[in-house]
Amino acid sequence: MTLSRRLFTNALLTGLTIGQMAGQPAGQRALLLISIDGMRPDYVTAADEHGLKIPNLRRILAQGAHSSGVRGVLPTVTYPSHTTILTGVWPVRHGIFNNLTFDPAGTNFEGWYWYSEDIRVPTLWEAAAKAGYRVGSVSWPVSVGAPGVSDLIPEYWRATTPDDLKLLRALSTPGLLREFEGQLGPYVTDLEDAIPSDWSRTRYAEAIITHKHPRLMTVHLAALDELEHQTGPFSAEANATLEEIDGMVGRLNDAMRRETPGAAICIVSDHGFARIDRQFSPRVALVKAGLMTPNPKRASLQAPAVTEWKAASWGTGGSTMIVLKDPHDQATREGVAKLLRELAADPANGIAGVLDRDAIARLGGSEAADFALDMKPGYSIGAAMDGPLVREIKPGGTHGYAPTHPEMLAAFLIAGDGIRAGADVGEIDMRSIAPTLAKYLGASLSSADLPPLEVF
Numbered sequence: 001m002t003l004s005r006r007l008f009t010n011a012l013l014t015g016l017t018i019g020q021m022a023g024q025p026a027g028q029r030a031l032l033l034i035s036i037d038g039m040r041p042d043y044v045t046a047a048d049e050h051g052l053k054i055p056n057l058r059r060i061l062a063q064g065a066h067s068s069g070v071r072g073v074l075p076t077v078t079y080p081s082h083t084t085i086l087t088g089v090w091p092v093r094h095g096i097f098n099n100l101t102f103d104p105a106g107t108n109f110e111g112w113y114w115y116s117e118d119i120r121v122p123t124l125w126e127a128a129a130k131a132g133y134r135v136g137s138v139s140w141p142v143s144v145g146a147p148g149v150s151d152l153i154p155e156y157w158r159a160t161t162p163d164d165l166k167l168l169r170a171l172s173t174p175g176l177l178r179e180f181e182g183q184l185g186p187y188v189t190d191l192e193d194a195i196p197s198d199w200s201r202t203r204y205a206e207a208i209i210t211h212k213h214p215r216l217m218t219v220h221l222a223a224l225d226e227l228e229h230q231t232g233p234f235s236a237e238a239n240a241t242l243e244e245i246d247g248m249v250g251r252l253n254d255a256m257r258r259e260t261p262g263a264a265i266c267i268v269s270d271h272g273f274a275r276i277d278r279q280f281s282p283r284v285a286l287v288k289a290g291l292m293t294p295n296p297k298r299a300s301l302q303a304p305a306v307t308e309w310k311a312a313s314w315g316t317g318g319s320t321m322i323v324l325k326d327p328h329d330q331a332t333r334e335g336v337a338k339l340l341r342e343l344a345a346d347p348a349n350g351i352a353g354v355l356d357r358d359a360i361a362r363l364g365g366s367e368a369a370d371f372a373l374d375m376k377p378g379y380s381i382g383a384a385m386d387g388p389l390v391r392e393i394k395p396g397g398t399h400g401y402a403p404t405h406p407e408m409l410a411a412f413l414i415a416g417d418g419i420r421a422g423a424d425v426g427e428i429d430m431r432s433i434a435p436t437l438a439k440y441l442g443a444s445l446s447s448a449d450l451p452p453l454e455v456f
Helices: 003-015 055-063 078-087 124-130 163-171 176-184 194-212 223-231 236-259 282-288 330-345 357-362 430-441
Strands: 031-036 069-071 135-138 151-153 216-221 264-268 274-280 292-294 306-309 311-314 319-324 351-355 371-375 378-381 390-398 412-415 427-429
Touching: 031 236, 031 430, 055 236, 055 264, 055 412, 069 430, 078 124, 078 430, 124 135, 124 216, 124 430, 135 194, 151 176, 151 194, 163 176, 176 194, 194 216, 194 223, 194 236, 216 236, 223 236, 223 390, 236 264, 264 430, 282 292, 282 311, 282 330, 306 311, 319 330, 330 351, 330 371, 357 371, 371 378, 378 390, 412 430, 427 430
Parallel strands: 031 216, 031 264, 069 427, 135 151, 135 216, 274 378
Antiparallel strands: 264 412, 274 390, 292 306, 311 319, 319 371, 351 371
């Protein structure tokens, strides 16, 4: 080949999409995205140290690219994290700021950010659909009414009673649950029924892959998170749960590869986990300071839990945001700042730091938060408004701390046609995942904050 011909050929290859380089035009690739809630990266990268039998996850690690750790969002909880994974932007841009919506009066019945209409930016689902892909999703957070998803079973619950299944049928793609119930049994809606719930998600996702043929499939598996909350990370119970989930990963991967032999599989998690044995209740301090007034006559859940408030806490797990009712009330702001400094000065309270608005903005957190309390691992946030400020609790685990804690690092693994085998991209920002997956699919997600990772 002449030099000019070689240069022309190289330039042509450089201009091709990743799908074309692997022999498949854009729009004809396939991607299975599985989130294993609460999985620290060292569950996989240090599997031998923990005696874990996870052959499917280890195979993905060996055959593809991975990160040594994914720096998450503020706070490191499930719903904002999953939305960042799908959008490539921080909560301050995508609008999902926590698991539960801000509800200082407690009248929303602990309502979560279930509804996709609250997402302010385009998602990978929409980008893939615009690129010609059929999209399926099972139990992905913030997916009720998700545009771009043809085969949808959203994550949603209210009373965790059998009636929740009727509600889920109404929120899913019409007829989808009914179509598979006879063969697979009723879909399990109780997330606390951890392993059976994940197996139900797996069976339904497998059926969608096999019978509906989506080329982008997203699945959220939550059992590991549930067991880690109960017993802590790397407990015997948590390890056994991940070994069970590994079988689910293998089953879903097999189903996707039967449809498209070169399909890629991407494993992510939303956050890491830390052990805890103490609980700090900021509302106790806010009530004592006269910033929140509990309702002594609350007779029902419809009645407000507080009668007045000037500052309220918003969060669980390892951190909480503090929101002022009137952001222009300078006297209250100064009083809250003084109170938080005094609380942080006492080592017994377990506070790692007090974040002001600038610090929150640097981590991409909610613009509604005036302050945030970040706890030390070992301490979690409680919701009590009376009793002791700090109490001992049954040892277990939690997350939700600032993403600067190494225990909060999440996981990212990807393998398939066109992916570099054995590539370690180091510690990454969670916002880089969505543009990487969009590039793999040959889809456009120009709203993402960061460029794709070098995994191709």
